Amino acid sequence: MLVTLVEAYEERRWPIAPPRRFDAVGVLQYAIDELGHTQAELAELLGSRSRASEVLARKRALNVEMIHKISEAWKIPAELLVRPYRLRKAA
DSSP, X not given: OHHHHHHHHHHHHSOOOOOOOOOHHHHHHHHHHHSSOOHHHHHHHHTOHHHHHHHHXXXXXXXXXXXXXXXXXXXXXXXXXXXXXXXXXXX
C-alpha cells in the first residue's frame, strides 16, 4: 500500500512526459541535421530539388516509392516514414 501511495505522489509531483513522436518530416530533418545527410541528397533520391523542398515544407506527402528510396539509401526504417502527418495548405 505504501508503494502505491509513493507512486501516486511521484506521478503528481514529477510527471513524466510521454516520449515525443516524430513524424516523417521530423525524421528526415533529423537525418539532415544530425546524421550528416543533405537536402541535396534528398533531392537526388526524390527526383528534384523542388520535390524535396515541398516534402520538407510539408506541402507534399511522401509516397511509397519515395519512402522506399529514402529507407534503402539512408537506412531509415520505413515504419518511421509511413506515419501520417499534416500537410500545410497552400496560401
